Amino acid sequence: MSEESVVILGIETSCDETSAAIVRNGREVLANTISTQMDLHKQYGGVVPEIASRRHIESILPVIEETLKEAKLTLEELDAIAVTYAPGLVGALLVGVSTAKALSFSLKKPLLAVHHIEGHIAANYIAHPGLKPPYICLVVSGGHTLIVYVKDYTCFEIVGKTRDDAAGEAFDKVARTLNLGYPGGPIIEQLARKGNANAVHFPRTYFRDNSLDFSFSGIKTSVLQYVRSREVKHEEIVVEDIAASFQQAVLEVLVKNTLIAAKSYGVDTVAISGGVAANRALCDLMEQSCDSQGVSCVYPSVCLCTDNAAMIAAQGYQLFTRKKYAPLDLNAIPYLKVGEKS
Ligand code: KG4
Ligand code: ZN
Secondary structure (H helix, E strand, O other), X not given: OOOOOOEEEXXXXXXXXXXXXXXXXXXXXXXXXXXEOHHHHHOOOOOOHHHHHHHHXXXXXXXXXXXXXXXXXXXXXXXXXXEEEEOOOHHHHHHHHHHHHHHHHHHOOOEEEEEHHHHHHHHHHHHOOOOOOOEEEEEEOOOOEEEEEEEEOOEEEEEEEXXXXXXXXXXXXXXXXXXXXXXXXXHHHHHHOOOOOOOOOOOOOOOOOOOOOEOOHHHHHHHHHHXXXXXXXXXXXXXXXXXXXXXXXXXXXXXXXXXXXXXXXXXXXXXXXXXXXXOHHHHHHHHHHHHHOOOXXXXXXXXXXXXXXXXXXXXXXXXXXXXOOOOOOOOOOOOOOOOOOO
């Protein structure tokens, strides 16, 4: 192993994507294979944990084999194995954790335990090779909405968090209310492009106590009430306008709080990550607001926003260089805060 070329295999199975990736020096993706189970869960309107675990078991080895083939590497040439161990669906996480432990043990290579959200944050190191802490990162996914002060590559402080639904969850629930299908985020974004964001006023929730926390359950209920009241009165429902108005309300709160955090921590960079960062309207609004405050804004390409193993290998690299290896009795943890050690 040379300092200049560290190749890490990343494994991600925390929800409904089985993914393996090989990343060099924490920044350069040699291969990133993602096998999505989306179609399997679509009929249920959300992820069914038992079905997800079973599909991960079927997919994990072929996905790893394909990744090695694409990177033109053998298992012996890897320097370490990084895996998502928390948070997520426990049965799903266990598939990745068990596979990574077996590989680590048999190959005698270090095992690196990566927090899923810390992985999402690290997706930006791949997309922006010059990005260095400290910076503020808005993490917006299906299960989490957080403003994180990234003090260093492995040192995090939570500045704000959702007190109820995650932003992605709100997109998914509103899509369900409008019978649009799953996952809701991309569908709502598409419809919003054709709608009027000022057509309906949905609430923006801010907390008075100087807190940068979020709440998205009120807006979800508000969309439902709006749709019901129109239905009762047999009035037309323009889904494009509802999508655009809902999206605008969510994005405004996300951007406003993130910029307050950037100002109060005195950073010159804001990053966005997680599945909802795939929403280009969010990235555009964040970029505009950052520009007006002289702050730079970064976000990953769409395929690195949603769940993938490249981001896990990227964060694994940071643990590897600090020799923060995990023991072989590593377990999967369903709930664990960013920066909190198991
Ligand atoms: O990070 P992710 O792939 O999985 C979790 O760790 O949760 O995020 C999935 C979430 C879903 O709620 C999905 O609706 C949302 O990200 N999402 C989007 C978009 N693409 C995915 N939300 C808004 N706009 C999008 N374009
Ligand atoms: Zn995720």
